[in-house]
Amino acid sequence: MKDKLPWHDDLWQRLQGSLTQGRLPHALLFAGPSGLGKQAFARRLAYSVLCEHPDASGDACGACRQCLLLKAGSHPDLRLITPEEDSSTIRIDAIRSLVGGNTLSVGEGTHRVFVIEPAHAMGQAAANALLKTLEEPIPGTLLLLVSSAPQKLPITIRSRCQLLRFPTPVEAVALQWLERNGLSVQEAKLALRHAGGAPLQAAELASTGRLEEQQALMHDFLSLAKGRSNVPALAETWLKQQELEPLLVLVGRWLLQLLRAKFTQAEEKEVPALQSLRDSVDLKELYVLLDRLHEVRRMSTNNLNAQLALESILLQWSHITKGVN
Numbered sequence: 001m002k003d004k005l006p007w008h009d010d011l012w013q014r015l016q017g018s019l020t021q022g023r024l025p026h027a028l029l030f031a032g033p034s035g036l037g038k039q040a041f042a043r044r045l046a047y048s049v050l051c052e053h054p055d056a057s058g059d060a061c062g063a064c065r066q067c068l069l070l071k072a073g074s075h076p077d078l079r080l081i082t083p084e085e086d087s088s089t090i091r092i093d094a095i096r097s098l099v100g101g102n103t104l105s106v107g108e109g110t111h112r113v114f115v116i117e118p119a120h121a122m123g124q125a126a127a128n129a130l131l132k133t134l135e136e137p138i139p140g141t142l143l144l145l146v147s148s149a150p151q152k153l154p155i156t157i158r159s160r161c162q163l164l165r166f167p168t169p170v171e172a173v174a175l176q177w178l179e180r181n182g183l184s185v186q187e188a189k190l191a192l193r194h195a196g197g198a199p200l201q202a203a204e205l206a207s208t209g210r211l212e213e214q215q216a217l218m219h220d221f222l223s224l225a226k227g228r229s230n231v232p233a234l235a236e237t238w239l240k241q242q243e244l245e246p247l248l249v250l251v252g253r254w255l256l257q258l259l260r261a262k263f264t265q266a267e268e269k270e271v272p273a274l275q276s277l278r279d280s281v282d283l284k285e286l287y288v289l290l291d292r293l294h295e296v297r298r299m300s301t302n303n304l305n306a307q308l309a310l311e312s313i314l315l316q317w318s319h320i321t322k323g324v325n
């Protein structure tokens with residue numbers, strides 16, 4: 001099965017254990033960086049729950065009536081709730097449609113599964129509507145919330161879901177998987193470094209040619225450290241290429257790599273250009289910048305001025321790296 005990713009094995013077995021004992025919580029929050037296959041995992045779990053004859057590992061059989069409906073994308077008891085086209089938010093109507101009405105009538109079997117992805121795209125009103133379901137669970141209903149930015153979810157939502165953190169896989173496992181998917185050893189290593197260790201993202205970077213684009217962004221970021229760029233102009237250029245959130249994720253990843261480099265001597269795993277800054281950046285200042293970045297990410301809703309937000313981060317970066325040659 002394509003969705004079976006080797007680094008999910010532990011989590012999968014844990015959840016299957018709960019499922020067979022009938023102790024699976026009614027709401028799960030899958031959290032972790034993009035590119036780890038959280039959504040594929042949610043789908044795999046939904047299929048497992050809805051299938052009539054799961055195999056020994058708990059995976060859907062692929063042949064029963066439920067599985068055929070799932071394959072056709074027309075199973076009445078599985079619903080994916082995502083932002084509508086041309087929008088970045090999940091509307092309250094979408095949540096109300098699952099909360100309200102025929103709460104007791106289950107379509108095909110005894111279970112219903114709702115996948116909300118990305119969960120942090122719910123606005124305040126949508127989140128409030130969902131809260132009702134979380135407080136009074138509907139029997140037989142499994143809610144799967146998927147988010148790469150769970151800190152943006154209201155605490156009331158987070159506290160009512162069982163949190164499952166998706167860890168970044170061990171490098172060897174990720175590389176092996178990338179090579180099996182057609183990347184050369186060198187390509188796999190480079191892409192994985194730029195993807196912060198997230199295999200699906202590495203595969204995407206390699207296949208779409210976005211690796212070069214990302215390398216160029218890192219080059220800009222490093223030239224800022226050497227005092228060679230103008231912050232407002234750079235922020236403007238970047239925002240023409242990408243939205244604020246993915247840019248902040250990228251910068252956050254570089255800062256974390258730099259932080260790791262300061263603690264370990266494992267030069268192999270990191271991008272060499274970042275390694276070179278290891279001794280020139282103060283640890284405390286690096287933490288302050290990371291805090292600031294998280295704060296901006298938490299606030300980064302539609303009413304935040306993206307240009308100013310990005311400038312403030314880049315400016316602080318250029319300050320803490322001042323004098324680096």
Ligand SMILES: [Zn+2]
Pocket residue numbers: 051052053054060061062063064065066067
């Ligand atoms: Zn089946």
